[in-house]
Amino acid sequence: MPLTQTPLRKVYGRNRGPMTTDANTSANITAQTTIVQRVSLRGRHFFAQQFIGLDETQAHWQDLEFEECEFHDCQFSDSTFRQCKFIDCRFVGCNLSLVKVSLSHFNGVSFEECKLVGVDWTRASWPRVAFAAPFTFKACILNDSSFMGIKLDEMVLEACKVHDVDFREGSFNRANFTFSDFRHSLFGRTELLEADFSEATDYDIDIFNNKIKGAKFSRDEAIRLLNGLDITLVD
Numbered sequence: 001m002p003l004t005q006t007p008l009r010k011v012y013g014r015n016r017g018p019m020t021t022d023a024n025t026s027a028n029i030t031a032q033t034t035i036v037q038r039v040s041l042r043g044r045h046f047f048a049q050q051f052i053g054l055d056e057t058q059a060h061w062q063d064l065e066f067e068e069c070e071f072h073d074c075q076f077s078d079s080t081f082r083q084c085k086f087i088d089c090r091f092v093g094c095n096l097s098l099v100k101v102s103l104s105h106f107n108g109v110s111f112e113e114c115k116l117v118g119v120d121w122t123r124a125s126w127p128r129v130a131f132a133a134p135f136t137f138k139a140c141i142l143n144d145s146s147f148m149g150i151k152l153d154e155m156v157l158e159a160c161k162v163h164d165v166d167f168r169e170g171s172f173n174r175a176n177f178t179f180s181d182f183r184h185s186l187f188g189r190t191e192l193l194e195a196d197f198s199e200a201t202d203y204d205i206d207i208f209n210n211k212i213k214g215a216k217f218s219r220d221e222a223i224r225l226l227n228g229l230d231i232t233l234v235d
Contacts, residue, residue, distance in 0.1 A: 035051075035054065035056060035059070035061065035064070044063060044064050044065060045064075045065045045067070046064070046065065046066045046067070046069055047067045047068060047069070048067070048068045048069065049066075049069045049070075050069070050070045050071075050072070051069065051070070051071045051072070051074055052072045052073060052074075053072070053073050053074065054071070054074040054075065054076075055074075055075045056074065056075060056076050056079055057075050057076070057077050057078060057079065058077075058078045058079055059076070059079045059080070060079065060080045060082070061079070061080065061081050061082065061084055062080075062082040062083055062084065063082075063083050063084065064081075064084045064085075065084065065085040065087070066084070066085065066086050066087070066089050067085075067087045067088060067089070068087070068088045068089065069086075069089045069090075070089070070090045070091075070092070071089070071090070071091045071092070071094050072092045072093060072094070073092070073093045073094065074091075074094045074095075075094070075095050076094060076095060076096045076099055077095045077096065077097045077098055077099070077115075078097070078098045078099070079096075079099050079100070080099070080100040080102065081099060081100065081101050081102070081104045082100070082102045082103060082104065083102070083103045083104060083125075084104045084105070085104065085105045085107075086104070086105070086106050086107070086109045087105075087107050087108060087109075088107070088108040088109070089108075089109050089110075090109075090110045090112070091109070091110070091111045091112070091114050092112045092113060092114070093112070093113050093114065094111075094114045094115075095114070095115045096111075096114060096115065096116045096119065097115050097116060097117040097118055097119070098117065098118045098119070099116075099119055100120075100123065101119065101120070101121065101123050101124040102123050102124075103123070103124070103125045104124050104125060105124070105125045106124060106134045106135065107134050108133075108134065109134060109135055109136070110135075110136040110137075110138070111135070111136065111137050111138070111140050112138045112139060112140070113138070113139045113140065114137075114140045114141075115140070115141045116137075116140055116141065116142050116145065117141060117142070117143045117144055117145070118143070118144045118145060119142070119145045119146075120145070120146045121145065121146060121147050121150060122146055122147070122148055122149060122150060126150055126151065133152065133153070133154040133155050133156065134152065134155075135152065135155050135156070135157075136155075136156040136158075137155075137156065137157045137158070137160050138156070138158045138159060138160070139158075139159045139160065140160045140161070141160070141161045142157075142160055142161065142162050142165055143161060143162070143163040143164055143165065144163070144164050144165070145165050145166075146165070146166040147165065147166065147167050147170050147172075148166045148167070148168050148169060148170060149168070149169045149170055150170045150171075151170065151171040152170065152171065152172055152175070153171055153172065153173045153174055153175065154173070154174045154175060154176075155172055155175045155176070156175070156176045157175065157176065157177050157180055158176055158177075158178050158179060158180065159178070159179040159180060160180045160181070161180070161181050162180050162181060162182050162183075162185055163181065163182075163183045163184055163185065164183075164184045164185060165182070165185040165186070166185070166186045167185060167186060167187050167190050168186050168187065168188040168189060168190060169188065169189045169190065170190055170191070171190075171191040172190065172191065172192055172195055173191050173192065173193040173194060173195065174193070174194045174195060174196075175192070175195045175196070176195075176196050177195060177196060177197050177200050178196055178197070178198045178199050178200060179198075179199045179200060180200050180201075181200070181201050181202055182200060182201070182202050182203040182204075183201075183202040184202075184204075185203065185204070187203070187204065187205045187206070187209075187210050188206070188209055188210065189209060189210065190205075190210045190211070191210075191211045192205070192210055192211060192212045192215050193211055193212070193213050193214055193215065194213075194214040194215060194216075195212070195215045195216070196215070196216045197215060197216060197217045197218070197221070198216050198217070198218055199218050200217075200218070200221065201221055202224075203221070203224060204224065205224070205225060207225050212225075
């Protein structure tokens with residue numbers, strides 16, 4: 001059901017004011033109530049809700065499902081999402097550094113201006129066949145994270161800070177990596193067919209150890225692709 005037919009229900013965090021509840025929810029939920037506490041009132045499935053300013057630092061979530069939900073200015077650092085599902089959700093201005101995503105499922109999730117430092121995405125649950133890109137990252141910080149061995153074709157990672165991130169043995173065909181900074185990130189036996197690195201910087205990609213056929217690179221930065229060759233460049 002599209003959001004135009006079912007408007008988002010606002011759920012405010014601490015000190016942000018009142019929040020609205022479903023018609024089926026008889027109890028009044030206070031602004032200080034955590035997501036885990038709301039489960040007893042709403043059930044384990046959250047649909048088309050908007051969460052604003054939540055502080056769920058070091059929280060533990062398990063077997064929850066969020067569909068078409070939005071999270072704005074929320075703190076989830078060092079929290080655990082275990083066997084949770086995030087479907088067509090949007091995170092804006094949130095801190096998800098050091099989150100654990102054990103066996104959680106992501107599909108059509110977008111992150112905008114979020115901090116996601118030190119996240120091991122390999123711990124999530126990934127289907128053998130993916131029909132759509134599970135992630136979109138725009139203007140995010142993803143330093144010290146790992147996508148090693150994951151198939152994330154058509155992923156969007158635009159204008160992000162991507163330092164010391166592991167992409168080895170993963171599949172990122174037709175990915176959008178434009179305007180991102182890949183300083184000290186690792187590429188090895190990585191599939192990057194038709195990936196777009198336009199205006200990306202500081203990547204170190206061995207052309208003999210990665211599949212880059214059809215990929216796009218900015219002319220000034222493409223010289224980095226020659227770093228693995230035993231040649232000398234002169235002006």
